[in-house]
Amino acid sequence: MFDKILIANRGEIACRIIRTARRLGIRTVAVYSDADAQALHVSLADEALRIGPAPARESYLRPELILEAARRSGAGAIHPGYGFLSENAEFAEACAEAGLIFIGPPAGAIRAMGSKSAAKQIMEAAAVPLVPGYHGEQQDPELLARAAAGIGYPVLIKASAGGGGKGMRVVGEAAAFDDALVAAKREALSGFGDDRVLLEKYLTRPRHVEIQVFADSLGNVVHLFERDCSIQRRHQKVLEEAPAPGMPEELRRSMGAAAVAVARAIGYVGAGTVEFLLDQDGSFYFMEMNTRLQVEHPVTEMITGQDLVEWQFRVAAGEPLPLGQEQLTISGHAIEARIYAEDPQRDFLPSIGILGHLRTPQENAHVRIDTGVRAGDEVSIHYDPMIAKLIVWDTDRTGALRRLATALAEYQVVGVTTNVAFLATLAGHPAFAAGDLDTGFIERHRTALFPRISPATDQVLALACLDVLLRRTREAQQAAAASPDPWSPWHLTSGWRMNVDNHHVLVFRDNGTDISIIAHYRPSGYLLELPGGEQMASGSLDHNGDILADLNGARCRATVVRHNDDLVIVIQGRSHRLTLHDPLAHVGEQEDQGGRLTAPMPGKIVAVLVEPGARVAKGTPLVILEAMKMEHTIAAPRDGLVSEIHFSVGAVVNEGAELLAFAADGEQTP
Incomplete structure (x- = not known):
């Protein structure tokens, strides 16, 4: 070793x-x-x-x-x-x-499988089933058109030298062939530096089933059963599972034997994956071989109890395979979901940015997470936007689906757009639960899988209100604790008004639409006037900053991640972004220069929370201004001294008015 x-x-x-x-x-x-x-x-x-x-x-x-x-x-x-x-x-x-x-495998095996055309010629000689097609080297357009006609439409044009969906076109009729061929060749040349293509009969509803094989340098070859990778977008896998749903034992043995024959035909050593198309009638056809470890290898590990990377080390060191074919068995069912920084609503375009908030399910015997990122890391333009692979296992497929739904609901990512909600919708689709799988699944169920973006629900709005109000209360309590007069009424956040119902008006912007919510203070919480009607809301913030909420008697837990005025409410694996329309929320940060805190809009002073000469900590509430039916708290930008207050309660101020003079520690008093 x-x-x-x-x-x-x-x-x-x-x-x-x-x-x-x-x-x-x-x-x-x-x-x-x-x-x-x-x-x-x-x-x-x-x-x-x-x-x-x-x-x-x-x-x-x-x-x-x-x-x-x-x-x-x-x-x-x-x-x-x-x-x-x-x-x-x-x-x-x-x-x-x-x-x-x-x-990894010998260079000769890599070369043998590197060209799809050459690989299929080898497989044909080894009597491995192939999709009817043309795999020759001649690339004359007229010859290819005749070959397509002989195969019978629809046909699939595929780049001979690559994969990942590049240089691939489905052609339904002869009239469209020439244009599709030009486009496929152009894309193949751009992606792989080689414009050669092959032709195959296009199967209308095939499944993508692949077999994990392993071979050592002593001539031993085994397969570690199959994975179903039919759920794909743009010819790239989204969900993978092992074993394949509804796989008859006889078919499993036949496909396993074919995969072993593929490995033997090219003198393979190490980990490899033989990919097949499985037709509705049970016929299967060799598609290609990946001469490496696959992204989805964890589902095989979960059902076999084997560490395939350890197998790679041992085989590369010249050791025999750890187990023989008769010693390998299937236990339970595993599903892998690829969590990407991408936007399903925009044709899965990658999303770049900082992972400002990242919380994952707890790993255990049923849940595994393979990742290469942490909170605070950047998803950049330079590499694949995968955030993690979420793998779940249970004794059967129904249990694994239940584990997957729970784990996806607990997966929280804020800072980039992700496919987490899409994966939850996909895994929860009745056809997926029933095992009705094929490579066109996502496109066929597009209407259900890509619903229109809905406005924020009353539940989301109520949680956003609670987060704002609970955080303001906590800040006021912290300020009171640090104050020489902790019982001062200026530390109250109850919205008290003389002769007026005490309330706050919060305005959130949701996809360009402003939503005003009135929060009335009640002894047991807040009465919220929401678009769908009134709700009583109460709750608390736990040590993680999560909200433990009670909304009209229904209790729930949610996470609200804040960045400036943006709030991302995450509940049950789904997130909704709102913007708190509060122009004064960060005045202190904007006016950090020169010790001046000014009003960026006309308003009325409703509370002055400190006295001249008060020494305050960063974040201490100083003044509350009412403007546009909303109250805004102006906080200390840093630790420092309030040297002078220019307005008293009730004063009406203009935009730009200097509200108070403030000197940060280390600066001279203005």
């Missing part, structure tokens, strides 16, 4: 490899670009070396930089993870030439 390995990757897969290496006592070396200098995988590894600027083509995709890092660190082997250089035959050969063990 190795003493030290270098991981030629980043993010969650690098962290995943480190976890197994640490358990086995193997030291790890991480590599990182400038964008990843503070990344999680860098902090978890025993050593870390910089390899270049942020763009992958200048860092993670530079074999010579990876090899130099391995030389400098003294690592004896390189694990490529997936993506980047994991299926680069030249890199595998360069590792061998440098005296390093490549923890």
